[in-house]
Amino acid sequence: MRVYETTFIINPQSDDATIEKHVSDVKEMILKTDGKIISENHMGTRRLAYEIDKLTQGYYATFLYEAPTDILPLLDHHFKVNEAFIRDLTVRIECDPQEYLKQQDPFGKHGSDRPDDSRRGHRGDRGDRPAPGKPAEKSGEKPEVKEETAAVKTEEKTETAAVKTEAKAETSESDNASKEDKPQDDKE
Amino acid sequence: MAVMRGKKICRFCENKITMINYKDERILKRFTNERGKIIPRRVTGNCAMHQRKLTTAIKRGRVLAIVAFAAESYR
Ligand SMILES: [Zn+2]
DSSP, X not given: OEEEEEEEEEOTTSOHHHHHHHHHHHHHHHHHTTXXXXXXXXXXXXXXXXXXXXXXXXXXXXXXXXXXXXXXXXXXXXXXXXXXXXXXXXXXXXXXXXXXXHTOOTTOTTGGGOTTHHHHSOOOOOTTSOOTTSXXXXXXXXXXXXXXXXXXXXXXXXXXXXXXXXXXXXXXXXXHHHHHHHHHHHHO | OTTOOSOOOOHHHHTTOOSOOTTXXXXXXXXXXXXXXXXXXXXXXXXXXXXXXXXXXXXXXHHTTSSOSSOTTOO
16 A cells, blocks of 8 residues: 555536546545545646646646555546546655645645735746847857846745845855855964 | 855755645746746755755646646747
């Protein structure tokens, strides 16, 4: 018996009863192989980060369970045969499942520690990017550099959310500075 | 490179997080740029262990369409 976590996405265009049926089908399959469900979570309909089969939304559900390895090919086949399932992922949980559950925080229960999050979403085009038509081959390294500054900017935004961390970082920096001085003194 | 100076602290170590939830859009988005690329740890300051776990989580999140493989509006 091993602990697995299976998450799958169901086509949300069918009615609620059908979706629920699909979810309970998976549950039954697990139980039938002498599996034990540790936790289940119906996360509901959610926007997909990219289109799958022309769909922009999907119904998410996840099971944490203990089952023999035989379950894997069965589930695999079930997801493959049934067209309602548009994605599935099973991962093995190698640590204590209760500990694992404790650290889960599905879909933002820890919601509003960053009120500016909605503004962050799309920042649109930045004027300083190279024009789309321009050849990138001439300045092979340039796009990479741009990439990095963009990344740094994102990081800075996160930083402002945690001003505390920044203050801490500064103090430790000055600590480092004084440490750097010391070895020289020791040598002489 | 002189943009960010100062000691960086791994956020996950700081908050004593040992497992990174691949279904948590917020965490995954925080450590990817707008193109969907994973931000290197030299920028974020993550320790090697947590960057490794984060990378796994982001890649799993991509499979489940929680985060994108690449930005739609690229070029
Ligand atoms: Zn760490």
